[in-house]
Structures are given as structure tokens and as C-alpha cells.
Amino acid sequence: MPSVKKFLLVKQQRLTNDVFQMDLQAAAPLVGYLPGRFVMVAIPNGLQQLRRPLAIAAVDEAAGKLSLIYRVVGQGTAQLAALTTGEQLSILGALGNGFATQKLVSGDRVLLVGGGTGLPPLMYLARFLAQKGCSVTTMVGFRTQTQIFGTQVFAAAGKLQLATDDGSAGIQGNVGTLLAAFNATDCQQVFACGPLGLLKAVQQRFAKQTMPVELSLESRMGCGMGACAGCMVSVGGGTLNQHICQEGPIFSAAEVQL
């Protein structure tokens, strides 16, 4: 069941020019904060009415610790980045369906594909699957070296394949380049989160494969609770028939229309 909790901001870290990480502490243990789920964070200034949907980047449920990584894209996220240690945040969570990891067992090979602000949920997923004993390969794309964050998590969880548009780190190219070279044999499941182009590339690359391919969609949201119809997506042949916030944000690549 979703709940609103007060979290104490323990640490605010700048990861790149416009990407920040907040480490937060709740007063009690957290329940249901699974990989791929998200929270709605209230902007504590009284002007922004809408909470911001942010993916769970890391969590220690028993200890009540939560980490959120976000890019400053507008006034709301700029307000979040200006918050300092000791301030309190109202957070609604955990929401959405999360990645389907139930069928994976130790030794299974999985592929994670991410870019931009799509990386935070994959950071949590990589740790989670590595702990399960899965063999985790992660493909990550950035525009340039100075935008890189999170790669140490993926490297620690398994194999990291890095691409930059300008070749300043990893191979020159993008995740499309990495996907083309990927050997999909023996890969049990694919997970992707990132810009629309990246999700489409993943959807196309594995269109003829039989393993489950899960795409995490990003969207502006009003409520995050399946009430306002502000984040609809077409799934399974329907037209704008599912809420990204409620039935998603994770959808099967075989069913979702991007």
C-alpha cells in the first residue's frame, strides 16, 4: 500500500553538472521498495503542486535508507537540488509495478541497457540481480565523458559496456552500437530504461527473440496513483489504455507501443 512518509535529507551529492543524488532517511523501515518502482517527491516550497516521479536508485528497506538520483530539468528539480542536509521531504511511495525479476535464479544471464536519467532504476536492479547470483551485463550510453555517473555500480555488479557519442570514454557510438554487437544467445531477460530512442532500439533489437524484454517508461505525471489519466500509454493493441504510473512504469517490449 502506498504511504506518505517524511524523509530526512542526509546527503545531497552532485554527480555531474546536472545530475544529483539525495540520500534520505525514513523514521521507520520501508516496505515494497522493489527495483523498478518509483516514488513521488513533493517540492517543499508551496508553489509546485505536483510531486516529481523519481526512480529508486538504492534502498535499504530495514534501515529506512533511500537514494534518489535525478537530473535538474526544470524548476521543481532545481528546488530539490537546492535542498541541504537536515531538510525534510514528503515522499509518496512505493509506486508502480517494478521489474519482473521473480523467475530469475542464480546463474541466469541478464542484460541491462540504459542511458541518461534511465540509469538510476538500473543501478538498483544491477545490485539486486547480482545479489541473486545473476550474471549481469550492462550497456550504458552517454553523450560525453563528463556526463558519466553510476558506471562503478554496473562494473561492480558484473560486466559494463560503455559508449559515448564522442568517444571520450568507452567505445565511440551509442547503445545501438553495443546492441548490434551483442550475442543474445543464453540471455534470459533484458531490462532497459532511458530516452525513447534507446527504448525503441532495444525493442527492435530483441523483437524476434523469445526472452522477456522489459522497458521502463519515463513520463510527466500528475498523481502517480492511477487517478488523473496524465500518463497513459498504448499497450497490447489498445489506445492509451494503461497508466504508466499504475500498470507500469515497466512494460513488456512485445506489448507496449512506443
Place this chain on the structure above:
Amino acid sequence: MSQTSEQRLAVKLPGLNLKNPVMPASGCFAFGDNRYAEMFDLNQLGAIIIKAATLEPRVGNPMPRIAEVPGGVLNAVGLQNPGVDVILKEKLPQLKAKYPELPVIANVAGTQEADYAETARRLSDSGMVDALELNISCPNVKQGGMQFGTDPVSAQAVTAAVKKVSRVPVYVKLSPNVTDIVAIAQAAAAGGADGLSMINTLLGMRLDLKTRQPVLANGTGGLSGPAIKSIAVRMIYQVSQKVDLPIIAMGGISNAEDILEMFMAGASAVAIGTAIFHDPLVFPKVIADLPQKMTDFNIESLSGLIAEVRSQRNEN
């Protein structure tokens, strides 16, 4: 104070005997089938206004449908709904099964008089709704909606057409996107409306500086939230001076003080929309806060306040 807390909050409107005056506004709470219902018991609500029903299913507008401004939200959902038949077959029975005592107001939208009337007839014949809210004020659809709410002749005609077939009281939801809202309110009254609900959203727009294009796929959207509250107060005040119908007030309400302000403007009940996005527990909170706030401002009961405000209006 001689009255019990329950008596203090109770209000009576045509077709609606409410234990408190607070309800979710149409479109912000789906059909009660959302995750807010996991966080608090909907039986605490005075009533629920369900999402707009149209004769045929509607997919609504493309994404993005939501944008933000300081103190408010722009939306252009475009009346997405599964159509009146699915609402009658699935949504309303589910709502009634879970909350048999909760009064239900069904919001009715359309593109022409005939489909407004047919949708209203089916809903009111079902026995599952206590009142209708006639939506002649949606700013996010190309046909119907607001065009009925900005012209007195059309407003009166569609109200009369729906009144002719409805077995339950009809509240006409007014658009603030007019020069003289009193004229539209009077037209609704002349059409036989049992009450008014006001205000719907104000037509607004935002542009993206990078793309130089509108943020919303629909171009324009409806502005809601605290930014529009003073406009709602002004319009309710004006209408209640000239029209004797009870008013369900909405437009930027987010706390108990806002509710009392709406009653002082001329409201007999209130609906809350945008505020729930910020505070998922705003409904139980404002209902719990009301008695103390009423005491703070020397209000013994809401029904007494309604009578007092209306008697002052009549003297004018």
C-alpha cells in the same frame, strides 16, 4: 456549541444528503478505482464526483497532458473515459459494491444536446447515481464541452434537454472562460438546473523554450489549483447574488480555511481536485480539520452558514 460534530458538517442539497460537504472533483479521482482508495476509506467523503462519462468511449488527447505553473496545474486529458455503457456495467457497480452508502454524482459530457441527454438518461435510470453534474465547461475537447458553457442559449437548451430525461437532480458545471458567468448561471437556472457547480478550469498555455512549441500536446490546457481560487471565490460570490441555486464550489481548494471561504462566497458543498496530487490524504485531513476551523471563526454549523450567507445575498 450545542450541535454534534456530525450535525455541524452535514449539508443538504437537491438529491444529496451529505454528512460533510467534501468530495473529489471530477477527473481527479477516476471512478474511485485508484490507489488513493488504498490510503484512506472513501466512506469518509461527503460524496464522490466520478470522471466524465460520454456516450461513446473516448481515448482523450495525446501526451503530454500535464504541465505545471507556480501554484497550479495545466491539464489537457480531453475527457478520456470508457463510455457510459462500460461505466454503468463495470465502474459504477464496483464503486457501489465497495461503498454502498457513498453518494455518487456522475459527470456527463458530450458533443451535442442529444448525446448529453442520452448519457444523462442512462446514468440517471441506473439508480446508481444520486445526481448529475452536467459538464458544459471542459476546455480540452474540440467539440461540445465548453462551447455549451460559453453561450447562454446553448447552456439553457442543453440543461433543459438533460432535465427532461433525468430522474435525479442536475448540477450544471460552469466554465470560468466567459465574460459574464452570471448570464450562464441564469441560463442554466432557466433551463431547469437544480444546482450549479463551479468553476471548471481556466484555459491556459505554456511554451517550451527549447522547442518553441506548446508543452501540452493539445496546445492549450485547463488551469487548476491554488492559482485560480480567488477567481472561483469571486465568481461564486457574483453568481450567488443573482441566482438562488445551491452551488458545489471547486477551484484551488486545499485546506479547511479554503472550504470556509467558499461557503462564505455562497457555496453549499465543495469539491477538491488538484490538491490531492500534492497531498494524497487531503480529504481525511480537511474533514478532520473543519470542526476546529469552524469554531475558530464562530461557525456553529455549515447549514447555518449557508442560510446566513444566502439571506444576506437576497437582501442585495
